[in-house]
Amino acid sequence: xxxxxLVNYGLCIGCQSCEISCVKEKxxxxxxxxxxxxxxxxxxxxxxxxxDYVPVPSSLCDLCEERMRQGKQPSCQLHCLAKVIEVLPLxxxxxxxxxxxxxxxxxxxx
Ligand code: SF4
Ligand code: SF4
Numbered sequence: 855x856x857x858x859x860l861v862n863y864g865l866c867i868g869c870q871s872c873e874i875s876c877v878k879e880k881x882x883x884x885x886x887x888x889x890x891x892x893x894x895x896x897x898x899x900x901x902x903x904x905x906d907y908v909p910v911p912s913s914l915c916d917l918c919e920e921r922m923r924q925g926k927q928p929s930c931q932l933h934c935l936a937k938v939i940e941v942l943p944l945x946x947x948x949x950x951x952x953x954x955x956x957x958x959x960x961x962x963x964x
Pocket of ligand 1: 938
């Protein structure tokens, strides 16, 4: 089964727990990241402040293939208390995106 990562970044507070949990899970050397939280803003657009944090997986992300095989959640998903990250089968992705369509959502495919 093929999986992808859905990121409901409208809920992200930029705490970086996903980054750290991935580095620990993958035992990555300093300076390498499986996922990185990008900051956009703050800037005022149309009289309203826009300020987002957007977690973006890198080429080192394998969607926690080994953990998934063991029936565990991906490490970043498990440690995100805001429930921003969901690794889902591709055929469930569009339905889930529709359910949360009032938020800012990004979708990453392997
Ligand atoms: S995705 Fe979750 S764990 Fe990562 S920075 Fe955002 S709130 Fe924190
Ligand atoms: S799914 Fe696994 S490998 Fe990918 S960013 Fe999350 S913790 Fe890292």
